[in-house]
Amino acid sequence: MRPITLSELKQLARQSYDGLWSAAKSMDRDVKLYCHWTGGHYVQHFDDYHISIDADGSLYVSTDNMSELKAHTWHRNTGAIGIAMACAYNSFLGSHADLGPEPPTDAQIESMAQVICVLADVLDLTIDLQRVMTHAEAADNKDGLYLHEPYGPDADCERWDLYVLKEGDAPYTGGDILRGKANFYRAQRLLSD
Ligand SMILES: [Zn+2]
Numbered sequence: 766m767r768p769i770t771l772s773e774l775k776q777l778a779r780q781s782y783d784g785l786w787s788a789a790k791s792m793d794r795d796v797k798l799y800c801h802w803t804g805g806h807y808v809q810h811f812d813d814y815h816i817s818i819d820a821d822g823s824l825y826v827s828t829d830n831m832s833e834l835k836a837h838t839w840h841r842n843t844g845a846i847g848i849a850m851a852c853a854y855n856s857f858l859g860s861h862a863d864l865g866p867e868p869p870t871d872a873q874i875e876s877m878a879q880v881i882c883v884l885a886d887v888l889d890l891t892i893d894l895q896r897v898m899t900h901a902e903a904a905d906n907k908d909g910l911y912l913h914e915p916y917g918p919d920a921d922c923e924r925w926d927l928y929v930l931k932e933g934d935a936p937y938t939g940g941d942i943l944r945g946k947a948n949f950y951r952a953q954r955l956l957s958d
Contacts, residue, residue: 766810766817766825771883771956774816777829778846778887784832785888789844794910796888797845798881798897799838800943801926802853807867813837814849816880822872824880831884838903840913848880850927858922862929862936869930878946882956885947892947899940900926907940 769777789796803811807820812827814837819825827835837847850873855865881897890896895908902908904917904924916923918937927939934942950956 766812766827769824769826771824771879774824774826774880775883775887777826778831778884780829781831782888784830785844785846787844788832788834792843794844795896796890797841798884798890799841799845799847799900799903800877800881800898800940801837801847801849801900802856802869803849803851804853804856804926805851806854807851807870809851811849814847816846816848818848818850818873818876818880820852820867820870820873822870822876824876838900839916841903846884848877848884850874850877853926858918858925858928862925862932862934864929864932868932869927874930874943875946878943879950879956881943881947882950886951886956892944892951894940894944897940897944897947899928899943900924901928901937902940 785796810817810825817825852867852869854867857863885892901917905915905919918925930939
């Protein structure tokens with residue numbers, strides 16, 4: 766993993782536009798952005814994701830090719846970018862969400878929203894549930910595409926990344942908050958060239 770700025774990431778995404786869209790269209794769907802947490806420590810970055818976000822909000826990439834096939838979201842990796850917050854070690858979803866000793870930080874949340882905004886701008890994506898999903902939402906096929914048996918919070922809860930961003934938040938609000946923040950950045954045009 767190497768560090769990268771948001772504007773450098775924007776350039777990489779531009780170069781990957783055709784590769785991502787042809788891969789997505791081969792599956793008869795749009796390019797998608799999948800938002801994860803790693804379930805590891807703040808400083809741990811994994812090659813399964815194209816982009817990983819540190820606790821301080823700084824960005825790392827595992828590849829310069831955003832259309833490279835990575836193993837981040839089961840049965841959904843073609844034509845998709847995996848973005849992870851490095852956090853959530855020892856998190857557990859029981860009767861309530863326990864995000865463990867290393868929960869998502871405010872810096873990580875804002876940084877992920879900015880990454881979503883920049884990638885969606887470059888890749889011509891509406892920032893909605895059909896195109897920008899948390900792994901919790903993807904695991905439960907919340908976009909209406911039944912691509913696999915559900916394995917998220919609605920089922921056996923094998924994956925529940927970003928189901929909530931903070932302990933005590935209402936169930937299944939993580940994706941809406943991230944998309945809302947990304948759409949705010951988009952509307953402000955703070956990140957556009
Ligand atoms: Zn995940």
